[in-house]
Amino acid sequence: MTALRMAAVAAEFGRDLEGAFATVERLIEEARADGVRLLALPEACLGGYLLSLDGAEPDEGPPALAPDGPEIRRLAALAGEMTVVAGYCEAGTDGRRYNSAVCVTGGDVLGNHRKVHQPLGEDASYASGDRFHAFDTPVGRIGMMICYDKAFPESARALALDGAEIGVCVSAWPGARTQAAADLAKDRWKRRFDLFDRARALENQIVWLSANQTGTFGSLRFVGSAKVVDPGGDILADTGVPAGMAVAELDVAQALRTARRSMGHLRDRRQDAYTPAAAATV
Known part of the structure; x- marks a missing residue:
């Protein structure tokens, strides 16, 4: 049995790309010193997220980076032997962001994954992705999603059906826009964030890493709460609202076998009982 040491980050990132890389380098070195082999950084950590989700603040958006450009090559060089997932604004070859x-x-x-589900006014700044897929890495088969993607069970299910052993969701998930809690730890949007993390891991019986932004940016106040969740939906490590790194060690293959031994949620599906529309999405 081989245990994988993995970590999910809660940290603050803004528009300053050089500042972002300095933070990313520090976090990678911190994780490396702790023996981490898989590291999840937040959504939009390279260049920051949007200032608002309703267009209330003028916003040119983050710098658009080519997936084969110098910034992503720089990230890959910093990762070294570690497997690192990070969010950025992609400059598509179709001219869209x-x-x-x-x-x-x-x-x-x-x-590379393009966010499929866009909340509120995000579609004014980004085009939408159109698929979910898993891929092999040195630490296992991974599936990625971004923030609001995890609110849709079909997203994680598609990755699990494609063989994902580990789901990595990177977010810039804010607190509630209305009736906001003074204490983010008690915020209802934080509660939803946490519930989605546990549910997506449990229903698909996969390991789950959830990274998120912290602090404030424009009108948004992020809930942090980076975590590692096991295939039974139990939280192994959690930063809570403050910035930090949730670190856990787990034999992924053994954890999946144990979780699926008696009740295998993927194995026991009854596709014949689902409506045609639902069956077509999973």
Whole structure:
């Protein structure tokens, strides 16, 4: 049995790309010193997220980066032997901008995901992705998603059906826009964030890493709460609202076998009982 040491980050990032890289380098070195082999950084950590989700604040958005450009190569070089997932604004070859996540290791890009589900006014700034897929990495088969993607069970289920052993969700998930709690730890949107993390891990019986932004940016106040969740939906490590790194060690293959031994949620599905519309989405 081989245990994998993994970590999810809660940290604050803004528009300053050099400042972002300084933070990313510090976090990678901190994780490396702790023996971490898989590290999840937040959505939009390279260049920051949006100032608002309703267009209330003028916002040119983050810098758009090519997935094969110098910034992503720089990230891959920093990752070294570690497998690192990070969010960025992707400059598509079609001339559109995408809210994306990239997975890198050893100087190489292993996978890229474009956010599919867009909340509120995000579609004014980004085009939407159109698929979910898993891919092989040195630490196992991974599937990525971004923030609001995890509110849709079909997203994680599609990744699990594609063989994902580990789901990595990177977020810039804010607190509630109305009736906001003074204490973010008691915020209802934080509660939803946490519930989605546990549910997506449990229903698909996969390991789950959830990274998120912290602090404030424009009108948004992020809930942090980076965590590692096991295939039974139990939280192994959690930063809470403050910035930090949730670190856990787990034999992923053994954890999946144990979780699926008696009740295998993927194995026991009854596709014949689902409506045609639902069956077509999973």
